[in-house]
Amino acid sequence: MDLGLANRTALVLGAGGGLGRAIAVALAREGAGVAIADISAQALVETAQAIETLGGRQAPRVLSVVFDLADTPSIGRHLARIERELAPVDILVNNTGGPPPATASGQDSAAWQRAFEMMVLSVVTTADYVLPGMRARGFGRIITSTSSGVVAPIPNLAFSNVLRSTLLGWSKTLAAEVAADGVTANVLVPGRIxxxxxxxxxxxxxxxxxxxxxxxxxxxxxxxxxxxxGRPEEYADAVAFLASERASYITGSVIRVDGGLLANI
Structure with missing residues (x-):
């Protein structure tokens, strides 16, 4: 199946390893240009190498961008560089990585604030930057990777459970606002990958x-x-499909990629 990504450009947050790296490779394999963002420069080197080894008829288009998701004032500058050196973003994959384990009680407000800035505010800020261009071009994909904790809270992962659940409400609200402009917004829920x-x-x-x-x-x-x-590649394939033209009628959805782990209907 041709996913229609050959002329698209994606930005993958948290692309330095794990799910983010697998997603970046999957999108590049489908022909998309990929901007990979992470706080670790060395991790981005490794992701870029994984993409470049794909080869094929045309060298993959990849741009590495080092930035801290919690540093929201710098996001606009990084996105402007992506537009200048690669292309405007058609596909945004929000993958913020995991916060430290924590109980729901007894955490100081500064810890909650740091987690919120990294996991929620960074996502909203990035999406707000790329959405006007997506809407003007009549195509856009906002894909947000969360955690099984948004369906069944995981003990000792309070930051993740609470803040990723916030992203569900944001994504669902956004989906209704931008659907008429050809932009979809969906959430993926990984299980034990x-x-x-x-x-x-x-x-x-x-x-x-x-x-x-x-x-x-x-x-x-x-x-x-x-x-x-699950294998990271299995999760990444689901992201690639949601990013594609073939998924044009899927929006406002929460899709599990968990091997059947969650028993909730």
Missing amino acids: ATARTMFLDEQKARRQGKSIEDVAAESARSIPLKRY
Whole structure:
């Protein structure tokens, strides 16, 4: 299936590894030009190399942009550079990475503020910058990666549960505002995908429960109907489809990519 991405340009936030890297590679494989953003310059080098190894008939168009998502005043400057050196953004993939584990009570207001700026305000600010161009061109995709905690809150991940749930309300509201202009807004919910972040959370759980990380991972895999963790590439393929012309009638949706993990209807 031709996803119609050959003449599109995507911006992938948090593209330095894990889900973000897999998403950037998937979009580039479909022919999209990709701006990859992350706080780590070295991680971006590795993502760019993964894209460049795709080869094909035409060299992939990729631009690395180092910036801190919590530094919202700098976002406009970075996006202007992307437009200048690559092209206006047609596809925005909001992937902010995970905040530190935390309980819902006992966190100081500064910690909540930092998490909000990184996970919510950065997304809204970035989308507000690229949306006018998307609407004027009659095509746009706003894809926001969240967590299974927005459906079933995960213990000890209060920042993630609360702030990613905020993004659901934002995305659903936005979808209705921009649909008539050919712009869609959707949310993806990953389950247990095999990334460094998932390994870190398994390590934290193993430490709290006095178990080995192997036992924790095996127990977690047994709770998934498919009996395994997902591959980042499987998640990235779902993003690539939502970014495509083929997904033009899907908007305001929350789509799970979790191997059947969440039992909620």
